[in-house]
Amino acid sequence: xxxxxxxxxxAPLPSWNEGATRDAILDFVQRVTTEGSPDYVxxxxxxxxxxxxxxxxxxxxNFVQGFFLLDRVKTIAAAQPELAxxxxxKAVLENDKTTxxxxxxxxxxxxxxxxxxxxxxxxxxxxxxxxxxxxxxPRFQRLFRECVYQSQRELLEYLRSNxxxxxxxTGGGNGVVRTVAESIYGIPPEQVIGSSGKTKLExxxxxxxxxxxxxxxxxxxxxxxxxxxxxxxxRRPLLAFGNSDGDLAMLQYTAAGTGARLALLLHHDDAERxxxxxxxxxxxxxxxxxxEVPKLNGGHIVxxxxxxxxxxx
Amino acid sequence: xxxxxxxxxxAPLPSWNEGATRDAILDFVQRVTTEGSPDYVxxxxxxxxxxxxxxxxxxxxNFVQGFFLLDRVKTIAAAQPELAxxxxxKAVLENDKTTxxxxxxxxxxxxxxxxxxxxxxxxxxxxxxxxxxxxxxPRFQRLFRECVYQSQRELLEYLRSNxxxxxxxTGGGNGVVRTVAESIYGIPPEQVIGSSGKTKLExxxxxxxxxxxxxxxxxxxxxxxxxxxxxxxxRRPLLAFGNSDGDLAMLQYTAAGTGARLALLLHHDDAERxxxxxxxxxxxxxxxxxxEVPKLNGGHIVxxxxxxxxxxx
Numbered sequence: 001x002x003x004x005x006x007x008x009x010x011a012p013l014p015s016w017n018e019g020a021t022r023d024a025i026l027d028f029v030q031r032v033t034t035e036g037s038p039d040y041v042x043x044x045x046x047x048x049x050x051x052x053x054x055x056x057x058x059x060x061x062n063f064v065q066g067f068f069l070l071d072r073v074k075t076i077a078a079a080q081p082e083l084a085x086x087x088x089x090k091a092v093l094e095n096d097k098t099t100x101x102x103x104x105x106x107x108x109x110x111x112x113x114x115x116x117x118x119x120x121x122x123x124x125x126x127x128x129x130x131x132x133x134x135x136x137x138p139r140f141q142r143l144f145r146e147c148v149y150q151s152q153r154e155l156l157e158y159l160r161s162n163x164x165x166x167x168x169x170t171g172g173g174n175g176v177v178r179t180v181a182e183s184i185y186g187i188p189p190e191q192v193i194g195s196s197g198k199t200k201l202e203x204x205x206x207x208x209x210x211x212x213x214x215x216x217x218x219x220x221x222x223x224x225x226x227x228x229x230x231x232x233x234x235r236r237p238l239l240a241f242g243n244s245d246g247d248l249a250m251l252q253y254t255a256a257g258t259g260a261r262l263a264l265l266l267h268h269d270d271a272e273r274x275x276x277x278x279x280x281x282x283x284x285x286x287x288x289x290x291x292e293v294p295k296l297n298g299g300h301i302v303x304x305x306x307x308x309x310x311x312x313x
Numbered sequence: 314x315x316x317x318x319x320x321x322x323x324a325p326l327p328s329w330n331e332g333a334t335r336d337a338i339l340d341f342v343q344r345v346t347t348e349g350s351p352d353y354v355x356x357x358x359x360x361x362x363x364x365x366x367x368x369x370x371x372x373x374x375n376f377v378q379g380f381f382l383l384d385r386v387k388t389i390a391a392a393q394p395e396l397a398x399x400x401x402x403k404a405v406l407e408n409d410k411t412t413x414x415x416x417x418x419x420x421x422x423x424x425x426x427x428x429x430x431x432x433x434x435x436x437x438x439x440x441x442x443x444x445x446x447x448x449x450x451p452r453f454q455r456l457f458r459e460c461v462y463q464s465q466r467e468l469l470e471y472l473r474s475n476x477x478x479x480x481x482x483t484g485g486g487n488g489v490v491r492t493v494a495e496s497i498y499g500i501p502p503e504q505v506i507g508s509s510g511k512t513k514l515e516x517x518x519x520x521x522x523x524x525x526x527x528x529x530x531x532x533x534x535x536x537x538x539x540x541x542x543x544x545x546x547x548r549r550p551l552l553a554f555g556n557s558d559g560d561l562a563m564l565q566y567t568a569a570g571t572g573a574r575l576a577l578l579l580h581h582d583d584a585e586r587x588x589x590x591x592x593x594x595x596x597x598x599x600x601x602x603x604x605e606v607p608k609l610n611g612g613h614i615v616x617x618x619x620x621x622x623x624x625x626x
């Protein structure tokens with residue numbers, strides 16, 4: 001047991017306020033870890049899956065990867081000035097909101113492929129790592145990678161100290177999230193399941209090099225999260241935590257297993273300390289999830305305002 | 314440290330004969346685990362990947378999954394007698410070797426889809442589990458799941474006791490291999506990367522059910538093994554172990570990293586205790602691998618006859 005684990009065992013979840021949500025978490029963990037309990041689950045089957053954007057770190061005023069994409073467009077346009085005259089790059093570089101509002105999936109894909117592919121995976125990783133070392137959140141004036149929720153970091157550590165294996169299941173790109181997940185969440189790359197592009201093994205100067213291709217492999221959202229949980233983990237989670245309709249299928253699938261389950265939805269209702277957004281937030285709506293999660297076995301709405309004693313570390 | 318780990322630390326690899334291969338393994342592990350050594354690697358980056366068929370368990374006279382497929386064809390033909398008159402089922406059921414010899418990928422795909430898909434993943438898992446509880450190897454008269462190499466089980470445990478995370482990267486189906494990998498190798502489902510079919514989330518009686526589809530997702534062989542290592546693990550292995558040309562790309566990719574590496578190829582040269590086969594074995598040829606592996610950084614041919622003191626447990 002690490003010193004962190006000892007601290008967690010003595011006073012679990014210190015950044016969570018006392019109340020029904022914290023009680024539900026503590027009760028669930030006690031039930032599945034107490035030998036002889038009807039809900040006991042052996043450690044090897046204690047799987048917990050967490051969405052990332054809006055669940056583990058701040059997703060406002062835009063996804064972290066959206067800011068990364070914007071900076072990448074600026075970087076490649078500096079090297080290839082002709083891009084500044086072409087769409088969709090032009091609108092991004094000029095912050096032309098009228099034109100940006102007309103963009104759909106096609107333009108986004110063009111931007112992602114132009115900025116995320118055509119290089120060795122190691123080169124892309126170094127770019128992402130370097131970006132995280134300096135990129136700041138516009139409102140909080142702290143690094144994006146420090147805009148993680150302290151309560152969630154404690155929950156991840158508390159679960160691990162109780163034998164859980166913690167996974168991220170995110171719509172974000174696995175190449176981006178994996179560069180920081182171990183240092184900020186204690187989650188190693190092999191436990192990060194994200195959206196992904198195809199890669200191809202090529203030979204360069206007599207060496208095998210894995211090159212990122214401009215072709216989508218998986219967009220890890222909604223039902224695809226469940227498909228990828230099966231592909232990568234091969235077991236149904238006992239606990240899942242999300243914050244939007246994109247996570248609802250994962251929460252429903254988790255809750256539909258036998259025995260004790262926990263399906264948590266974080267509701268951002270704290271404009272003062274972070275953001276308040278609801279059903280119709282365009283980046284991650286929660287029209288269905290707010291209604292459906294409370295009906296699930298072990299389903300709970302977590303209120304940031306009520307349940308998080310502390311938001312950021 | 315488990316009692317197994319203590320035993321491994323006292324007398325590592327007791328089922329390996331003393332000699333150059335065992336020395337190369339012990340030397341490699343010492344170099345990457347000794348702090349201050351120029352080849353030191355922190356525990357979180359100690360990734361080891363193993364092929365399964367012919368590397369961890371016996372693949373002769375046919376792949377274990379080939380025997381499983383045959384039994385599955387018999388089972389579904391008993392429930393649907395009309396299949397007995399249709400190809401490719403007819404030839405399989407009658408063991409018609411002349412016709413079987415004409416079969417290619419199309420017939421194999423038809424057989425796999427008919428026997429492995431169209432059901433919930435839990436149902437398929439139960440079928441595979443039940444099969445492994447009774448299916449016997451025709452020559453050794455022991456369960457297939459007991460036809461694992463004792464030396465390799467010790468190597469897996471020795472690596473784990475030295476901070477390595479061990480993965481299987483197999484051409485076999487992940488749904489089949491995952492049902493037994495934890496009990497026979499100590500490798501949990503989320504560390505088994507195999508060939509896979511698509512799955513689809515469907516709603517049945519108000520519950521989300523993941524159903525196996527008759528569509529290939531990934532055939533995990535050759536360069537695709539490297540692609541899947543990146544997709545599932547996101548790091549280059551330090552050590553890889555295979556036994557055929559299907560594993561060569563994984564061995565080359567592993568060896569091409571910086572620092573100390575180990576790329577091992579098991580050569581089946583022991584007809585008395587197991588099988589002897591070589592360059593042209595139709596199921597898993599090793600035309601290139603026998604020549605290329607010795608040239609790699611940390612590349613070694615492992616001889617079953619010379620290096621394995623004991624073959625099966």
